Amino acid sequence: MPHRKHSLRFLLMISLSSALLGAFACEKKTPGGGPSAQTTQTGANALAPVEIEPTEKLSAKRVAAGKAHILKFECNRCHSIEGVEKVPTEKSCVTCHQEILAGTYEAKPELIEKWQKNIIHLTATPALEAMAPRFKRAWLVDFLQEPHDLRPRVDAQMPRMKISEEDASKLADYLLPEVYAAQQMLPGDAKRGEKRANELGCGSCHAMTGGSLQASAIPVELAPEALAIGMKLAPDLRHTRRRFHAAALVKWLLDPASIKPSTEMPKIPMSDQDARDIAAYLITSNLSSPPEVKPPERLPVLKRRVRYKEVSQKVFKKVCWHCHSEADYVGGDGGPGNTGGFGFEGRGLSLAEYTAIASGMRDDEGKRTSVFKEAPNGMPWLVAAMYARHVEVAGGEVEGVRGMPLGLPPMTLEEIQLVETWIAQGRPR
């Protein structure tokens, strides 16, 4: 699994570096925004402009109830959301990481330097703005309940939270406050759309799992930072057909910022016909099944002695205590996994100290229960939670156990092995 993690990072670096260089290489060929030549070549500008107008607006009461749900699930701890106040830096994983990386976080320089080396996850998330014109409600409601890997180049995923269908519907009320009627596909040539998508560099940022999209240079000049963020957040186009309203997709392809001004998606010069053809390709082309991913096998317990100090340094205080900390020392907020957050009730589980770990957590009935007890799959619960994350990443689910760390890449098999060994040895201090 560490190899997989490194491989992903490797691929990301390759893609990033190559796209940066590719963008510059291509830019030489199109001085003065040269791709406009391609636009005129198609001669399709006579098509009627794409109109997307809402057919209904949800009542202010429904939207307000939706906002209360946004706040309940603390969506604003990871996302910037239109009309929702920002949380303080120390509660926003992403802002905190961004400030540390930018060196603007108020702390001693040596600490900033130390933390900068350690930050890998949660450095960029999409802003939840102008979603209504683009996205289908049915997709959003499903995604909130059963999130999948939408952005393959972001190592964190939308976490699997405790969101019921009713919750998801209320969240959607706020994020999609306007209703757009089912939109007919605009006439387009999917075959030509495939060709144009490959020529216009869509594949340099986007993946299209099971599709035929190829990586190619982007025909516009972009600031390296903007390109890097854009590439990172680019969704897997496999899901476009379920996510997007058809007409909105055409408008989006033509000028993304006309719908969402803060988007990282650049305006790629293309004709109306190109946009319709590419939309047809994205929505109707054949997709093969995604490759089957099997969760890896756990490693056998180690024969050497493992003590708490090692497990704490390599696992608990490396990852877990971000959400399971000692509340007394951090203003009473022990994180979502201890005092509660992200819509979760506090489980009272601190993974910051030996005595706290051994003191277990609260179960669904509020009763204290050991984190070493056997989970339904026979593993000690603590191990089951970490292993369940591997299963979730592979597209599965472990009944009764939520994968940890929530929404982040799984712990490596070696890290899980260390915890399992420590437990098997009687949890020596």
Place this chain on the structure above:
Amino acid sequence: MLEDDAMSAEKTWKWILAVTAGALLALPAVALTPSDAEACGNSMRYDDVLGDSGKKPRNIEMEKPPQLGSVIRAEQAWNKGDWKNAIKEALLAHPTLAKRSRSYKSTDDAEMIRAAWIVASSITRANGDYTLDKNVRLEPDVDKKRLRVDWAVETLTWMLEKNEGDPLFTMLLAESLARTTEGEEKSLAMLEGLAKEDLMPDGYGWATLAALHTRAKKSEAAATAAKRCNTVGLDKKVCAGSSIELLAKADVRQPKSKPRPKSKSKSASKAKSM
């Protein structure tokens, strides 16, 4: 058309070159692996975040009261079994918490409450040997030892009432009760409950259970508890439970002390402690 194809071929070739160059550039970055990643706010309990910069604290992690360092040091000493320094550091941060006013009961300050249970547990595990003031010293008078353990019992009872069912406070209170003649039975029930649920927070709970079983002449149960204590990492001497003293109730009919001379300074009278 041919020109277009040629341009396209050149573009593709450049793209391949760019990918290769990108891959080579990426290699050193791949070699970097994450080291220990301490959390933002959580790690600040150990780091002096602002240092000498003199900047105004901006967020809650930085608005640490100055006594926080002492509470952290107290807990670190407590974790090492250094009861004297645990008491000293905790009382340095919150000198009033062991006074009769029981100041920890009327505060929302989580760190002060933490300091209170660290002192109560340290006093318990030291069998009441140390005075409860910031100039903590050895004072092994049996009656005073018992009075200090009584203070610990009262403090930890309050903690457990505030945190119903909490295994740590259950264990700490049980440890205190195990040192009093009238609290043994309750202590045994509490510790057996934790053992049954696999919720014993650390080896001192097992050691206390071993001591209680030994007193009840249940040698097999005592050995099992001592073995578990050994496994989680305490030394054999502690795990046998022999270091746990049983203190009889203090004689409350002690003659009242003589009135203090008026000339005594305020600080001198403050120094007098349990």
